Amino acid sequence: MKLTHRLPPEGINVHPTHPLTELLYLLGGVVAAVVLVYLALGWAADALVARISPRTEGKLVRLLLPAAGALAPDARAHRAPQQLVDRLLQQAPPLPYPIRVQVACDPGINALALPGGHIVLLRGLLDRVRSENELAMILAHELGHFQLRHHLRGLGRGLVWISLMAVVGLSADYGAALIEGTGRLMSMRYSQEQEEAADRFGAALLARVYGHVGGMGDFFARMARERPEAAVLGWFSTHPSTLQRLARLRALARQRGWREGPRRPWAPFASGCPAVAPQR
Amino acid sequence: MADIIVFIVLVACGYFIGGHRERSHYRSIFAREAATLELTLLSGKAIDPAWQVAQAALVTGVCVISVDYFKSVAAGLRNLVGGRVSAYESLIDRARREALLRMKAQAAALGGKVVVINVRLETSSISGMKADGRSGQVASVEVIAYGTALALA
Incomplete structure (x- = not known):
């Protein structure tokens, strides 16, 4: 038996592509696929929510309202913001249902627009309000969500989100993380666009009701000073950054010729909520 | 946000450190393959009648x-x-290739002219299972090469 010694040839068992090329190719492909699926499902969800009747909305709120937390026990707490909303509504395009404002004892700084015409103001937000005009801006912003049917669209997107995750749950670790990350960025982008639209609607309503937009940005400006991290962190959040919102609102006011004006005072009232340590 | 930074750092570590180690491993493999080229490996079991087998070992x-x-x-x-x-x-x-090279090193230790016949390779994965039984993310591969070394007189 004649044997010849030879080194093995290279490039047969190991694919000669550069590892980074392959990774980028895969990343790009998967991200593009997720974006497409999200857009398609989101479009379908939007088309469906436009058909939800006010009555169905009323049923939905019974599922969602308890999630907002315990409501303020003192009836006066709900009355003052309710009167303010009623004044705003006189100048706003009609909605298919009455709007009801409630105050929840949660210390968070937020306001929610829930299906069925329910606005929930969290107590942490009310505690920080200094003038009637800035509260009117917050409430007008929430009315904008109802006007534009965002509360239902949000629900539709939420369902899209859950179904996407259910599919991804079956696949590999890293792929799932990538799909989840892409989807989250997409839905945050979507939610930020809604917030901006609601801001524009709220500012216009404020200008119509008061004849000026004094106090429009006060709350955002104060929040930017108190919580600097929220002022800049925009992209990874459901809401645009506070500074961004301020800048956009001011640009809009300049463009429409809305002027500043005197603020009306806002008297704090008893909410009957249990005392909590101020949130840092 | 912190998760994303950690992830990117880990991927970059894998790419730069892992890539460097892979290149230097290949350099070492090429050099040792060339150096041990004369040590014959055969997958067949047959013993050439011309061979004078002095010693056989696994x-x-x-x-x-x-x-x-x-x-x-x-x-x-x-x-x-x-x-x-x-x-x-x-x-x-x-x-x-590393497993074959280590097997060659063991065979060369017999001394003299050595032929390894009946060479076999087996592969198994060592999964990165965590203590709680969930699958971890980093696994290893094990390759064993074995054969019958014949020291020729």
Whole structure:
């Protein structure tokens, strides 16, 4: 038996592509696929929510309202913001249902627009309000969500989100993380666009009701000073950054010729909520 | 946000450190393959009648190589779409050749002219299982090469 010694040839068992090329190719492909699926499902969800009747909305709120937390026990707490909303509504395009404002004892700084015409103001937000005009801006912003049917669209997107995750749950670790990350960025982008639209609607309503937009940005400006991290962190959040919102609102006011004006005072009232340590 | 930074750092570590180690491993493999070229490996069992076998011994070479983070991310994405997992190809290739080289080193220790017949390769994966039984993210591959070394008189 004649044997010849030879080194093995290279490039047969190991694919000669550069590892980074392959990774980028895969990343790009998967991200593009997720974006497409999200857009398609989101479009379908939007088309469906436009058909939800006010009555169905009323049923939905019974599922969602308890999630907002315990409501303020003192009836006066709900009355003052309710009167303010009623004044705003006189100048706003009609909605298919009455709007009801409630105050929840949660210390968070937020306001929610829930299906069925329910606005929930969290107590942490009310505690920080200094003038009637800035509260009117917050409430007008929430009315904008109802006007534009965002509360239902949000629900539709939420369902899209859950179904996407259910599919991804079956696949590999890293792929799932990538799909989840892409989807989250997409839905945050979507939610930020809604917030901006609601801001524009709220500012216009404020200008119509008061004849000026004094106090429009006060709350955002104060929040930017108190919580600097929220002022800049925009992209990874459901809401645009506070500074961004301020800048956009001011640009809009300049463009429409809305002027500043005197603020009306806002008297704090008893909410009957249990005392909590101020949130840092 | 912190998660994303940690992830990017891990992937970069895998890419730069893992890539460097892979290149230097290949350099070492090429050099040792050239140096041990004269030691014959045969997958057949037949013994050439011309051979004067002075001694026979079982020789083995074992090698375990770990996946790096970059490779497992690339392979994880590949799992979604299917196709050739080229990130793992070089890993298996290195493990196989390293195992053969270690087996050759054991055979050469017999001294004199050595032929290894009936060479076999086996591969198994060591999964990165966590203590709680969930699958971890970094696994290793083990390759064992074994054969019958014949020291020729």
